[in-house]
Amino acid sequence: MKNGVSIAGMSEIMHEIKGDTAEGIFSYAAWSEWSGGETLAANVAPAVIGTVKSSRGFGWRVALGDKAAVSDVCQSDWVFLPEELALAGLGSCALLTMVKGASTRGSSLEHLCFKVKAVCHRQPEDKVVTALTDFDYRVEFEADAAGENQMFQEILTKLSNHSPNHRTIAEANTVSLCQPVKAEIAEMAPVSAADSQTEIRVDVHWEYGFQLHAAYADGLRRLKIDQPKQAGGIDKGANPQEILLASLVACLTRTLVAHAEQANILLDGVRVDASGHVDMRGMLGIAPEVPSKLQNISLNFSLDSHADQSALHDLIYRAAESSPILRLLVEKQRIALHLYRGETFITEFISEG
Amino acid sequence: MATNKQHVGLSADGNMPESGAQKSWMDQLNRKRVPGPRTPYHHKLDARTGCSTRAVHSGTYHDPVSGAVGTPVFQSTTFLFQDKTYDAFFEGVTRDVPIYTRYGNPSQWSVQEKVAALEGAESAVVFSSGMAAIATTVYALTNRGGHIVTSYDVYGGTYNLVREDLHQSDREVSFVDPTDLSAIEAAIQQNTQMFLFEGLSNPLLKGLPVKSICELARKHNILVVIDNTFLSPVASRPLEFGADIVIHSATKYLNGHSDMTAGVASGSRKFLDRIWAQMLRLGGQLDPNSCFLLERGLKTLALRMRAHSENATAIASALDSHPKITRVYHPSLPGYEQTELLDICKGNYGGVVSFEIEGGDPAALAFMEKLELAQVATSLGGVESLVSMPFNTSHSSLTERQRQQVGIRPGLIRFSAGVEDQNDLLNDILNALEQI
Numbered sequence: 001m002k003n004g005v006s007i008a009g010m011s012e013i014m015h016e017i018k019g020d021t022a023e024g025i026f027s028y029a030a031w032s033e034w035s036g037g038e039t040l041a042a043n044v045a046p047a048v049i050g051t052v053k054s055s056r057g058f059g060w061r062v063a064l065g066d067k068a069a070v071s072d073v074c075q076s077d078w079v080f081l082p083e084e085l086a087l088a089g090l091g092s093c094a095l096l097t098m099v100k101g102a103s104t105r106g107s108s109l110e111h112l113c114f115k116v117k118a119v120c121h122r123q124p125e126d127k128v129v130t131a132l133t134d135f136d137y138r139v140e141f142e143a144d145a146a147g148e149n150q151m152f153q154e155i156l157t158k159l160s161n162h163s164p165n166h167r168t169i170a171e172a173n174t175v176s177l178c179q180p181v182k183a184e185i186a187e188m189a190p191v192s193a194a195d196s197q198t199e200i201r202v203d204v205h206w207e208y209g210f211q212l213h214a215a216y217a218d219g220l221r222r223l224k225i226d227q228p229k230q231a232g233g234i235d236k237g238a239n240p241q242e243i244l245l246a247s248l249v250a251c252l253t254r255t256l257v258a259h260a261e262q263a264n265i266l267l268d269g270v271r272v273d274a275s276g277h278v279d280m281r282g283m284l285g286i287a288p289e290v291p292s293k294l295q296n297i298s299l300n301f302s303l304d305s306h307a308d309q310s311a312l313h314d315l316i317y318r319a320a321e322s323s324p325i326l327r328l329l330v331e332k333q334r335i336a337l338h339l340y341r342g343e344t345f346i347t348e349f350i351s352e353g
Numbered sequence: 354m355a356t357n358k359q360h361v362g363l364s365a366d367g368n369m370p371e372s373g374a375q376k377s378w379m380d381q382l383n384r385k386r387v388p389g390p391r392t393p394y395h396h397k398l399d400a401r402t403g404c405s406t407r408a409v410h411s412g413t414y415h416d417p418v419s420g421a422v423g424t425p426v427f428q429s430t431t432f433l434f435q436d437k438t439y440d441a442f443f444e445g446v447t448r449d450v451p452i453y454t455r456y457g458n459p460s461q462w463s464v465q466e467k468v469a470a471l472e473g474a475e476s477a478v479v480f481s482s483g484m485a486a487i488a489t490t491v492y493a494l495t496n497r498g499g500h501i502v503t504s505y506d507v508y509g510g511t512y513n514l515v516r517e518d519l520h521q522s523d524r525e526v527s528f529v530d531p532t533d534l535s536a537i538e539a540a541i542q543q544n545t546q547m548f549l550f551e552g553l554s555n556p557l558l559k560g561l562p563v564k565s566i567c568e569l570a571r572k573h574n575i576l577v578v579i580d581n582t583f584l585s586p587v588a589s590r591p592l593e594f595g596a597d598i599v600i601h602s603a604t605k606y607l608n609g610h611s612d613m614t615a616g617v618a619s620g621s622r623k624f625l626d627r628i629w630a631q632m633l634r635l636g637g638q639l640d641p642n643s644c645f646l647l648e649r650g651l652k653t654l655a656l657r658m659r660a661h662s663e664n665a666t667a668i669a670s671a672l673d674s675h676p677k678i679t680r681v682y683h684p685s686l687p688g689y690e691q692t693e694l695l696d697i698c699k700g701n702y703g704g705v706v707s708f709e710i711e712g713g714d715p716a717a718l719a720f721m722e723k724l725e726l727a728q729v730a731t732s733l734g735g736v737e738s739l740v741s742m743p744f745n746t747s748h749s750s751l752t753e754r755q756r757q758q759v760g761i762r763p764g765l766i767r768f769s770a771g772v773e774d775q776n777d778l779l780n781d782i783l784n785a786l787e788q789i
Contacts, residue, residue, distance in 0.1 A: 001442065001443070001445050002372065002443060002445075005445075006445030007370045007372045007382065007384075007443075007444045007445050008369075008370050008384050008444050008445035008446045009445055009626075010370070010379055010382060011370035011379075011382035011383065011384040011385075012384060012385065012386045012623070012626075014379050014380060014382060015382075015384070015385040015386070016385075016386065016623065045543065046543055046544050048574050051574055052574060052576065053544075053545070053546050053573075053574040053575065053576075054496055054546075055495065055496040055497065055498040055499035055500070055544045055546055056496070056498065057496075057497055057498030057523065100379060101378065101379075103372065104372055104376050104378065104379050104381075104382060105372065105373065105374050105376055105377075106372045106373040106374060106376075107374075146374065148374075151374060154377065158377070158378055162378070228496065229496060229627075230496075235496055235497060284378075284379045284380050285378040285379060285380035286380050
């Protein structure tokens with residue numbers, strides 16, 4: 001065991017995938033549900049890790065408005081924003097990739113934290129989020145003497161080429177709408193220059209093995225992150241791909257409800273399902289031609305309403321076109337990475353599609 | 354006196370990932386899953402050898418110092434540390450190097466290798482009981498929030514585990530008729546992770562449609578775990594039909610002498626590594642002396658199963674037309690409904706035969722009292738014949754209605770035919786029937 005990670009386990013999974021590509025398809029899913037009120041539920045659905053199903057019982061409350069909710073009494077009162085989930089999904093995936101890289105090279109980590117920032121664009125009048133751009137990771141680590149700075153620079157470069165969620169936002173993607181409307185979304189309308197810009201941030205801390213937590217600026221809310229036990233984790237939390245998909249369904253539900261309100265369409269309930277898979281051959285470096293990113297991202301919508309079908313279909317299109325998380329997946333993003341050993345700056349570079 | 358460095362020790366076949374600064378990414382790690390664990394001194398037989406040959410020779414530890422023909426008993430809890438031991442800790446290959454008997458012991462590896470060879474598996478783990486094997490497997494291969502489909506007439510110990518314990522770790526369970534494929538399919542949920550069934554049911558000997566169940570499971574990414582205690586690998590090897598894990602209460606046929614308690618799970622190295630890791634946390638490993646007994650018992654498994662099956666089949670045939678017997682349950686009889694089992698087992702159905710005695714439970718109790726060879730006791734699979742009634746033993750916790758639902762009718766007897774002479778057993782049974 002190195003850093004709480006079984007090197008043998010990683011190696012065995014890698015060779016198993018090399019021998020059978022079906023073992024390398026890790027499929028994830030999330031769904032959201034709203035039936036009135038100021039929050040919605042975003043949940044993780046069962047995953048399929050290669051050929052084995054993994055039950056996943058994780059979920060969060062997400063705000064319909066622009067304010068997260070914090071309680072120092074009850075964790076069940078915590079309310080997140082879709083953008084906060086997305087940043088946790090990105091930072092945690094990159095951090096896990098770094099833990100795997102350091103463990104492979106035999107370096108013992110003492111500390112590892114990804115401080116993830118992005119610019120949040122909002123419409124000036126109604127504060128509706130329109131986009132997340134200009135991502136920035138400040139990576140802080142401490143390691144034993146075996147972990148030389150040069151080694152960590154190389155791992156950071158590898159990470160920018162192989163971390164699935166990092167690659168998902170660094171590259172352009174097509175997202176499929178499947179039910180009840182069929183469409184492929186491969187581009188979005190430009191963001192208005194008049195939008196206001198604020199900074200959004202999350203710090204992702206490594207605990208041990210594949211267990212992490214995302215901590216938000218309020219100092220109270222935390223989000224537990226882990227891999228399924230079928231993939232080497234201990235099921236303490238959702239995994240980074242699941243969190244990214246959860247941010248997507250939460251965002252789409254939020255925009256659907258907002259657009260319905262604007263259009264005077266009465267909705268009794270909304271459910272959005274998202275799924276996608278990672279072909280682990282890309283992440284593991286087994287097959288250079290295989291993308292590391294989340295692939296085949298598809299969406300299903302179910303709207304409980306007496307409004308006519310064409311109005312509801314139009315509502316889905318408009319929600320998809322204005323979802324900042326969908327935009328994040330469809331458009332290429334620019335990500336700045338800065339590496340620090342403790343407080344000492346080592347290197348920085350820009351990662352782009 | 355030899356120092357640790359001088360000690361040659363045992364080196365398992367396991368390869369090392371060889372992590373280190375020279376490995377730029379995960380694709381350069383070396384370790385693949387290997388069958389076992391086993392050392393170069395454990396006898397590995399060609400898979401084309403026959404069942405009896407594998408039962409005798411597979412896994413035998415050929416001691417390089419003494420030349421002992423049989424496996425020595427490695428009655429030691431701990432093993433000398435060598436460089437390889439430390440590497441095993443760092444690289445995560447502690448299942449393949451002797452460190453501590455809960456982790457692994459060459460005595461365990463011998464008997465595990467023998468069972469794996471008999472089942473056609475890559476790997477096996479032995480436990481202190483069949484229930485330890487079942488509980489550890491279920492916890493290892495399902496997650497919190499998962500769902501398991503099992504049989505409504507599953508063995509009482511398993512029933513108690515899945516009904517009383519699993520919900521406490523947030524796992525749901527559905528109970529179905531295991532011979533009804535459409536009922537099994539209807540029970541599948543989005544979170545269904547495991548089918549947990551018995552190859553031949555207790556006590557009514559209903560045969561599982563194992564091939565069809567495995568095909569259904571594959572479509573839904575569901576793991577199939579088969580408790581094959583009643584049949585043994587001589588009669589049926591579910592891994593060949595697509596099952597993922599086979600479990601035995603090794604207390605029964607595998608050991609066969611009613612003198613020790615053990616369990617075993619076998620399957621792919623991938624799943625057995627997970628089950629082994631769960632076993633480390635729950636405990637439940639088999640001690641080396643019991644491994645010796647189990648390995649010795651297994652050497653005669655094929656011989657014993659032939660005798661058990663021939664005796665049970667003869668008893669079934671003799672009782673089928675007996676005026677004091679209202680019904681006999683045995684796969685060899687005409688009209689047996691689960692025909693898939695007949696194709697799989699090819700005449701060997703284990704040693705259990707169940708039958709109902711005219712006059713109900715009082716007559717059945719009187720019948721058992723008149724038996725002279727067969728012992729009235731629970732369990733099965735030993736060389737001696739054992740007889741018991743489900744209503745006051747294995748199924749005593751069920752209500753009358755529940756017993757009717759699973760087919761336990763008044764006067765039902767479960768007879769575990771031993772390996773005694775067939776005529777002696779038949780005479781014992783017929784004499785007892787005559788006296789009631």
